[in-house]
Amino acid sequence: MSRFSRRTVLKGAAAVTSTLSMPGILRAQANTLKVGVILPLSGILSFPGIATRRGTELAIKMFADDGVKLDVVFADTESKPENGRTAAERLIRDGATVLVGAWDSGATISAAQAAEAAKVPLVVNVGSAAQITEQGFTQIFRNFPPSSEIVTKGVELFKNLPRNNGFNPKTAVVLHVNDTFGQVTGAAVKGAWEKAGVDIKILDTISYDARARDLSIEVSKAKATGADLVCPITRVNDAILIVREMIKQDYNPMGIYGPSSPGPYEKAFTDALGKYGDDYMTSVPFYDPTRAITKKVLERWSKEFSGQRFELNAGFGWESIQVVADAFKRAKATGAPELHAALKQTNIAEHPMFGGPITFDTKGQNVNIGIPLLQNQGGKPLVVAPDSIAEAKVKLPMTKWADRT
Amino acid sequence: MVELYANAIVNGLLIGAIYALVATGLNIIFGVMRVVNFAHGEMVVIGMYIGYACWQLLGLPPWASVLVAMIAMFAAGYLFQRAIGNEFVDKPQHVQFVLYIGLALAITGLHAIIFGPDPRGIQSAASFATYRIGPLRIDATRLHAAAAALVIVFGLWAWLRYSLTGKAMHAAAENLTGGKAIGIRITHIFALTAGIGMACAGTAGALIAPLYDTNPYLSSEFTLTAFIIVIVGGLASLPGALVGGLLIGVSEALAAVMISPSAKSFVSYCLLLIVILVRPQGLFSARRTGR
Numbered sequence: 001m002s003r004f005s006r007r008t009v010l011k012g013a014a015a016v017t018s019t020l021s022m023p024g025i026l027r028a029q030a031n032t033l034k035v036g037v038i039l040p041l042s043g044i045l046s047f048p049g050i051a052t053r054r055g056t057e058l059a060i061k062m063f064a065d066d067g068v069k070l071d072v073v074f075a076d077t078e079s080k081p082e083n084g085r086t087a088a089e090r091l092i093r094d095g096a097t098v099l100v101g102a103w104d105s106g107a108t109i110s111a112a113q114a115a116e117a118a119k120v121p122l123v124v125n126v127g128s129a130a131q132i133t134e135q136g137f138t139q140i141f142r143n144f145p146p147s148s149e150i151v152t153k154g155v156e157l158f159k160n161l162p163r164n165n166g167f168n169p170k171t172a173v174v175l176h177v178n179d180t181f182g183q184v185t186g187a188a189v190k191g192a193w194e195k196a197g198v199d200i201k202i203l204d205t206i207s208y209d210a211r212a213r214d215l216s217i218e219v220s221k222a223k224a225t226g227a228d229l230v231c232p233i234t235r236v237n238d239a240i241l242i243v244r245e246m247i248k249q250d251y252n253p254m255g256i257y258g259p260s261s262p263g264p265y266e267k268a269f270t271d272a273l274g275k276y277g278d279d280y281m282t283s284v285p286f287y288d289p290t291r292a293i294t295k296k297v298l299e300r301w302s303k304e305f306s307g308q309r310f311e312l313n314a315g316f317g318w319e320s321i322q323v324v325a326d327a328f329k330r331a332k333a334t335g336a337p338e339l340h341a342a343l344k345q346t347n348i349a350e351h352p353m354f355g356g357p358i359t360f361d362t363k364g365q366n367v368n369i370g371i372p373l374l375q376n377q378g379g380k381p382l383v384v385a386p387d388s389i390a391e392a393k394v395k396l397p398m399t400k401w402a403d404r405t
Numbered sequence: 406m407v408e409l410y411a412n413a414i415v416n417g418l419l420i421g422a423i424y425a426l427v428a429t430g431l432n433i434i435f436g437v438m439r440v441v442n443f444a445h446g447e448m449v450v451i452g453m454y455i456g457y458a459c460w461q462l463l464g465l466p467p468w469a470s471v472l473v474a475m476i477a478m479f480a481a482g483y484l485f486q487r488a489i490g491n492e493f494v495d496k497p498q499h500v501q502f503v504l505y506i507g508l509a510l511a512i513t514g515l516h517a518i519i520f521g522p523d524p525r526g527i528q529s530a531a532s533f534a535t536y537r538i539g540p541l542r543i544d545a546t547r548l549h550a551a552a553a554a555l556v557i558v559f560g561l562w563a564w565l566r567y568s569l570t571g572k573a574m575h576a577a578a579e580n581l582t583g584g585k586a587i588g589i590r591i592t593h594i595f596a597l598t599a600g601i602g603m604a605c606a607g608t609a610g611a612l613i614a615p616l617y618d619t620n621p622y623l624s625s626e627f628t629l630t631a632f633i634i635v636i637v638g639g640l641a642s643l644p645g646a647l648v649g650g651l652l653i654g655v656s657e658a659l660a661a662v663m664i665s666p667s668a669k670s671f672v673s674y675c676l677l678l679i680v681i682l683v684r685p686q687g688l689f690s691a692r693r694t695g696r
Contacts, residue, residue: 042517042522043622044622046517046522047522047523047524047620049522050521050522178667206665206666207665207666207667208661208666208667209666209667209669209670211626211670212666212669213616213617213623213626214416214420214616214617215666216412216416216544217413217416217658217661217662217666218661218666220409220412220413220662221409221661221662221666224406224409236524237524237617237618237620240524240526240618241617244532244533247533248533248535248542248544249535249542250535250542268523268524268618272524272526272528272618273528274528276533401533
C-alpha cells in the first residue's frame with residue numbers, strides 16, 4: 001500500500017499552492033490602502049457633503065490612474081455630529097488605517113476621539129472650528145483653515161480694494177445665521193474689522209434663525225440702517241433668500257460682501273439667481289486657477305461631473321485624498337503608525353487650492369492655506385484678488401438690480 | 406420706522422394665510438379621523454416638488470402647478486387612506502405614530518433619492534415683482550399665494566358646511582357610530598378626508614414653491630408650524646386654523662422687528678405655551694378632542 005493516499009497528495013498540493021500564493025496576497029494588501037471617509041451624505045448638510053464626496057471620488061480615480069491603490073469606504077454621519085465617532089469606530093473596525101472627514105466641525109471632533117483612541121490618523125477635509133486642533137489630538141491633520149483665519153485674511157483683502165466714485169462705503173450692516181458657524185463668524189468679523197482697521201462703520205448686526213424660510217424682515221431691517229455695504233454670513237439657501245428680498249425691496253447698496261460665507265459661490269446660488277447673483281463677493285478658501293494641477297483637475301472634473309461646479313468642498317475633498325495618497329506613497333506601508341509618521345512629513349507644493357505647500361505644524365494644522373476674494377461674474381465665481389491669481393477685475397459698485405439686463 | 410412695521414405686519418398676514426392652509430390640512434384630518442398626521446410637512450414638501458417639477462419639466466405656470474398638486478395630492482391621500490390609513494384609524498395612537506413617522510421618513514428619503522439634497526427653486530420674472538401702495542411694498546408672489554390660500558380655506562369651509570358630503574364628514578367627526586347607523590360610508594369619508602387634508606398640504610406646497618427653494622429636509626419645520634397653529638387656534642377648528650395662522654405669521658414678523666429676527670420661533674412657542682396654560686382647548690376650540 002502506498003504511503004501517500006490520493007487525499008494526502010491533494011491536501012499537500014493545496015497547502016503548497018496556498019503557501020506559494022500567500023506572498024502575492026500580502027503584496028496586494030500592502031499595495032492597497034484602506035481609507036475611511038466620513039461625510040454628511042444625508043440630512044441637512046448633505047448638499048455640501050455630497051459635493052465633498054464628488055471631489056473625493058475624483059481624486060480617488062485620478063490617483064488610481066497614477067497607480068495609487070486606495071480602497072475607500074464612505075460612512076454617513078446623517079448630518080449628526082455625534083455620529084462622527086460611531087462612523088470612525090466602524091471604519092477602524094473594518095480595517096481602515098487612515099480616516100478622512102468629517103466636513104462639519106462637530107462630527108470631526110467626535111470622529112477625532114475615536115481616531116485618537118485607536119491611534120489612527122484623521123485627515124480633516126473641511127471643518128473650521130478652532131477646537132479641532134486645539135484639544136491636544138495627536139492624530140489630527142487639518143488641511144482647512146480655522147474660521148478666524150478665513151475672516152481675517154479675507155477682510156484684509158477686502159479692505160485693500162480700490163475705492164472709486166461709486167464705491168466708497170462708510171457704513172455696513174452684518175446679517176448672519178444664528179447657528180454655531182454664523183455666531184462665531186459674525187463675532188470674528190467684528191474682531192477682524194477692528195484688527196485690520198477697516199474704515200467702514202458697522203451700524204448693526206442682525207442674526208436670523210438657521211431654519212428661516214423668510215428673510216423679508218431681516219432685509220427690511222438692514223435696509224432701514226441705510227448701510228452702504230451688506231455683509232451676509234450665510235449658507236446657500238439663506239444667501240438666495242437675502243438677494244431675492246433685496247431685489248424685491250429695491251435695496252441697492254454699493255456692494256455685498258460675505259466674509260467667510262459659504263453659499264454664494266455654489267452653483268445652486270448662481271443658478272437660482274441668474275444675473276442677480278452677479279457682483280456678490282465672498283472670501284473663502286478656493287482653488288488657485290493659475291496652477292497646472294488645478295487646470296488638470298478642472299478638466300477631469302468637467303468630464304466626470306458635467307453640470308456640477310468644482311468649488312471649496314470638492315476642492316478640499318480632492319486634496320484630502322491627495323494628502324493621504326502622498327503619505328501612502330512615502331510610507332510604503334498601510335499601517336496607521338507608518339502613515340502617521342509620513343503625514344507629519346507632508347510637504348506638497350503642487351495642489352489645487354490656493355496657498356503655499358501643504359504642511360502640518362505640531363498641532364496638525366496646515367498654516368499655508370490662502371484666502372482669495374471671489375466675485376460672481378457672468379454667473380460663476382471668479383477670483384478677483386489677490387492680483388497674483390486673479391481671473392478678473394473686481395466690479396464695484398455693484399450694478400443696481402433694476403439695471404441688470 | 407412706521408414703514409418697517411407696516412410692511413412687517415402685511416408680510417406676516419400674507420405668510421400667515423399660507424400657514425393657515427397648511428394647518429387646515431392637519432386640522433381636517435385630525436377633526437374627522439382623530440389621527441395626527443406626522444407626515445404633514447412632508448406632504449407640503451411633495452407639493453413644493455410638484456410645483457418645481459411642473460415649472461422645470463413641463464413649463465407650466467404657477468397656477469397650473471397648484472392645480473396639479475391639488476389633484477395629485479388628493480388622489481394620493483384618498484388612495485393611501487383606502488389602502489393603508491383606514492386599517493390604522495382604530496389602532497392605538499402609538500401605532501398610528503409609527504405609521505405616519507415611517508411615512509414621513511420614507512417620503513424624505515425618496516425626495517433625497519429623486520431630487521438630491523440641492524435646493525430647487527422656481528425663478529421667473531414675476532418672482533421679483535412687487536406692488537407699491539403708499540409706504541407698503543408687497544411681494545406679488547406672496548400676495549398671489551396668500552390670496553389663493555384664503556380662497557381655498559374659505560371654499561373648503563363653505564363646502565364642509567353646506568354640501569351633503571361635508572355634512573357627512575361632520576357627522577362622522579361628531580359621532581362615528583351614529584354616522585355608520587345612518588348609512589354614511591365611513592371608509593369613503595375617511596379617504597375623502599385624507600385626500601382633502603393632503604391636498605391642502607400639497608396645494609400650500611405648490612403655492613410656497615415660488616417663494617422658497619425646496620429641499621428634502623424642510624418638512625419638519627412645516628409640521629411644527631402646523632402643530633403650533635392648530636394648538637393655538639384649536640384642534641379640529643377651521644376658523645381656528647385660519648386665525649392661528651394669521652396670528653403666528655404676524656407675531657413672528659413683529660417679533661423679528663421689535664426683538665430680533667432670531668426671536669421668531671421663540672415668540673411662536675411662547676404663544677403656544679400661553680394658550681396651553683390659559684385656554685388648553687385653543688382659541689376657537691371644538692372642546693372635545695376624543696371621539
